[in-house]
Amino acid sequence: MGRSPCCEKEHTNKGAWTKEEDQRLMDYIRVHGEGCWRSLPKAAGLLRCGKSCRLRWINYLRPDLKRGNFTDEEDEIIIKLHSLLGNKWSLIAGRLPGRTDNEIKNYWNTHIKRKLISRGIDPHTHRPLNEKTTTATIKTTTSATTKATQLDFKNTPPQSLAEISLLKSQLDFKYNNNFHSSQYSSFNPKKTETTSVEENNCTSSSMTTDEEQQQQQQKRESHQDQDVNLDLTIGLAPTQTSSANSAESRLQQPVSSCQLFGSVLTRPVCLCWQLDGERRELCRNCQNQNQSSKRNHSYNGL
């Protein structure tokens, strides 16, 4: 059953790579390109497992890697993205050309954490260290349980509408209260065309009232000169068939029902978020939507 093993583990080298191994790997990829890490070591004459080759190439040998110290601008981009994404190093790396997730992760752990602490900012919550944790959280009371739910985004991207809403409010707080200009004062990036929080990418949203939408529009306008292009996309899942709103189909669908900010949601909510249109996280709803079409494409059709 299943595939055959990628390599004979007992015959593979471990530890630091030699110059010769590096050269072999580079030569092979230069000729054959990336991909199929399983067969690469054997084909390249390397006594390494494919996983190790991939890591070595991505983190060290790739020609487009940027060497040298991180700039202050890169620092601040990392800090901002980390405050939004948590430890999603690969996503953060996707916004920093020439930097790898491993490099950013190491840099975060060795430099930025300390930098933030010296500024009096908790590197996990991106809140002032002396601030009580309750300010980084909200309490939501559900009608069913009246249980207080604390939310923060220390290490994970937002998973629910409540978390998305909190994230939005946190961003609004930061930008509207000069939070970033006082806490992240050394950042002086070029102004970019910025859309801070963009609704309606998937479909139109009924998650907010008209009043809230007006407020968000005002906030968007006020954020247009902000620095990092977050381009977070929040909206409803792609429209189901017209029968999707029937009581029966609603029962069969995953339902996100919460009472928050005056809105009761009984439809699946698209929680996709997108960074500059390049790399995106799909919510489960959209993943399910795309699943069937996705299967029609070959895995490495890239």
Next chain:
DNA sequence: AAAGAGTGCAACCGCTGTCAC
């Protein structure tokens, strides 16, 4: 000069989702 502590980073480990068989 030597030893211990601190730091930086490459590489490994283990997990998860996806895919091949």
Next chain:
DNA sequence: AGTGACAGCGGTTGCACTCTT
């Protein structure tokens, strides 16, 4: 449909190097 490997990711470790005493 079930099993197991692959690809990719984040967390952790180990070691070389630097700093401090």
